[in-house]
Amino acid sequence: MRVPLRTLALTTSVVMGATACSGSAITGGEDTDDGTIPIGIIADRTGSTADVGSIYNDGMLAYIDWLNAEGGIEGHEIDAQSEDYAYEVPEAEDLYRRYTADGVVAVQGWGTGDTEALRGNVSADEIPFMSASYSEELTDPEESPYNFVVAPTYSDQMRVALDHIVAEDDAEEVAVFHHDSPFGTAPVGDGADWIDEQDYDLGYESYAMPDDTANFVGMLTQAEDQGASHIVIQNVSSPAAQVAQDLAEQDMDMRIVCLNWCADELFVTTAGEDAAEGHLFVQPFAPPEAQRPGHAEPAAYLEDQGGSLEEEGLHFTQGWYTMHVMAEGMRELVANDEEVTGPTLREALEDLEVDTGGVIGTGTVSFSADSHRGSTSTGIYEVSSGHLDEVAADVEPGQSGE
Template structure:
């Protein structure tokens, strides 16, 4: 069968899970099919995507970015002539399913892995280390960037905690008098609590800032009760750690309650989908954006993705949005580690890919992200980001790159 985008021949597990562009098939034929030497073997990378479930609103777009980057690499000759093959499947945002698929793909010989959620990535980190499989997920949980805790996990985006701290700093700088009262409205999961429990709570307390964490029940279609609770507490600012669909409901509820306090989104609701869903209720929302929106000026790092989409199916990058670029560039950073191992003619092992990634210093993404640096002591690749604000239905820059205050 063909993929949802109608360009790649795919099979989903156990039969429908392989992604290999038509150009990659040609590369395989050129190097003698499944045989040949190490230099002409197909390079296997595993992936789990949230194509269904609680975070599929942004998960499907992110997955398209990852898959299309693989297609782009293969259409440009692969990695020194070796095609990439992505073994992937939807895991429905379920930790148990993630663990099952991870084991399955590792047993098939993947040299790297692309993940998704915070709960499943944190649950897998011990096995990832034991298996020595470099792992990049769409979770930017701060602890996952600590090699002492997660030696084979790498974060291409600014951590949730650093995003939160940058937002807190901006609020403090622009708050008129005294200490602000900030509420974190969060997804009911480890993902939701990550920026609060990892640095956020302590950082706010050290500055005398009152910080409240309020859970957003999964599947809720109205958050009036939560907003009423925040109003009674005296919240002056609301920061969201959730995805676009539920946050759009909150913004509409807030408008109906005539709440005019500033709203901030950490990265998974700071995107075009939020504006599309919330419409005028999204005006003025400030977004923490580790990855630049496609409409950003002077960002050369999205031009290849833009050209690829146009050639593939005539679609526009602006129609895909921020999560697409996140997926594209996360896969690009992982591929750079693989590329360096292949280029140096070293055995293509997870250990060597890890070492190659730890050699990235100020890796340039063409303005899409803060320059990425990994070391043996720190796998939090992007130590800063920009803030954007919705103005007349578009995300426009509010700041230049701001450095995270954490070490």
């Protein structure tokens, strides 16, 4: 069973948010106001992506709790307000306005729709914004000067998936099942463009997945009629697991390739070991069972809480290290006795390499003034007897992943 970190999340929302109204940016010197670094967090804990969103939020809040207990950033604690927006863009916009009114110096967001909707505000307000969206549109500093993407984009993940499918099986048809939202459609067009650029002889059709359906047998029948051998899924774990169950129950011969948000342990446990067997994951974040050096600190934290990283899963470390990347930018400023503000944090992040101990891609996240794409490398995993077996490491678009 997972540790009930919901308690931590709710406590963090109240306790850490209690002093954020000061909105005081800090410096590395002694003459500070309350000495904290205020940030806002927009989380999905009850909406349509809450199955993974709550775990990600737990990881982010746990990192802040751990960091502050370790003395913060050169003695300065992160003061975080974390609130649920239930995957509703208007609610995310309201939270953002509230956070900026409270004087936060940065925001951690969640979904593609809300992240893209807030992009103009973020730029105008000069607020560095990271989120769990890996939309390629967010990586160009000319268009999104204050958005930072820590992992390979959804489009890069799709390119890697298509490369691997072609190299592995010489497939003729691919179906893409996607969440019916900007998150879901983010890599679909780029996948079609990649097939053209690489001159792949590959059919490619996309299908929007409704939220209110008991099963996906109808869509699978359409994909089967298309002649698809593979189904790339751009969605979260629960609906993807239902697709796997439907495939098994209908005895259909198609292989799932999950991108980041359904490529996890939750897919396996929800689908069941037999239904999950043999399906593929394109996953930039190493799962706990890969035992990368970067797993040690979150694992130790959870053990102190009476739980384990294996129980929480890879999305916990995804939230943990996304917050870590932002915090390292803050650390650089404080260590150099510079004020932590939105503009200075942006500059620090653009000139920083952050070691994630092998958790994200090759292990290093780095941005520049020319690109806010922090990593282009991902792992490929296969479900085998309930485990996530690594098929290939550090794969980038244009490589086969074999």
